[in-house]
Amino acid sequence: MASTSPVHVTVTGAAGQIGYSLLFRIASGQLLGPDQPIVLRLLEIEPAMQALQGVVMELDDCAFPLLAGIEATSDLKVGFDGASWALLVGSVPRKAGMERNDLLKVNGGIFRPQGEAIAANAASDIRVFVVGNPCNTNCLIARSHAREIPDDRWFAMTRLDQNRAAIQLAKRAGVPVSDVANVAIWGNHSSTQFPDFENATIGGRPAPEVIDDQAWLQGEFITTVQQRGAKIIEARGASSAASAANAVVDSVRSIVTPTAPGDCASLAVISHGEYGTPEGLVFGLPIRSTGGTCHVVEGITHSDFAQQKIAATTEELESERAAVADLLG
Ligand code: NAD
Ligand code: LMR
Secondary structure, three states, rough: OOOOOOOOEEOOOOOOOOHHHHHHHHOOOOOOOOOOOOOEEEEHHHHHHHHHHHHHHHHHHHHOOEEEEEEEEEHHHHHHHOEEEEEEEEOOOOOOOHHHHHHHHHHHHHHHHHHHHHHHHHOOEEEEEEEEOOOOHHHHHHHOOOOOOOOOHHOOOOOHHHHHHHHHHHHOOOOHHHHHEEEEEEEEOOOOOOOOOOOOEEOOHHHHHOOHHHHHHHHHHHHHHHHHHHHHHHHHHHOOOOHHHHHHHHHHOOOOOOOOOOEEEEEEEEEOOOOOOOOOOEEEEEEEOOOEEEOOOOOOOOOOOHHHHHHHHHHHHHHHHHHHHHHHH
């Protein structure tokens, strides 16, 4: 239900590439619905404040009826004050030839003070959604400095991988992407992720029945999804931005609206040991939402092949957690 009082949405890295696609979609009502006024709280570092002023002018010039206010700041307290959503995008993207976790040392330090500032200043219904890479482990860092905020309010983005997987399955099957459902990304937003084709459906039938090509599903399909971000960097000379912003909108919509029957949303959430995942890791899992609360889908079975893939991505997330031990609260 939309509230007439504005919801405060913080976006960090607001002057960056993703910010430039994302802010206008939020302000137009695509994030929280066409009746929900919004105040945008835009957090940047000092050197980017001038560029951010340009973005603010452009937001003004759209005259969005739902945009009740804009606060552009480099002050963490102001940035998160009263926020009900914190979309943590701000951080350095990788360059060609890097893995996302090569950014751990560069970006990890950003998320400790942000976690602390969220805990101290955000609204009591705050939900935090981490995009900046490596997003699972950055979410873990922020969360560890804001322990008073319940586990179910923390998310990292695996939705872009879900969308990438869905379109690959649709193209291979020769059907519209709207026929593809129940695509879950397991584990890390990285080149070890497991896009679960085994439980995906196409036109309501199991994907492996419609695409009767196990070699493609176990091989090219998985590597295409795992390597898509790197391919985009190679081609564009910059990491995905519009599709990433689109995935942020899809993710938040999937949290605040009920999941359709037979479908799931891919979100990285704090593990409570589901499917043997180590407790406390921010792990990509299939999620269903009631529109108010999210829960991990139960009862999914996996082949030995899938279990090996999930074990590999689990191991990577464990090693990322160990690598940032000094940044955890
Ligand atoms: P960008 O370099 O264009 O923009 C990043 C912005 O963050 C810059 O304006 C920078 O000034 C700002 N920033 C840096 N440190 C900050 C801090 N401490 N507080 C606030 N702002 C800060 O990068 P981009 O293309 O917008 O990508 C942002 C991040 O999102 C990268 O880490 C990228 O790898 C990641 N990403 C994740 C996914 C995903 O699926 N999870 C997809 C695409 C990109
Ligand atoms: C993506 O998946 O496109 C982003 O995480 C950017 C990257 O580094 O690949």
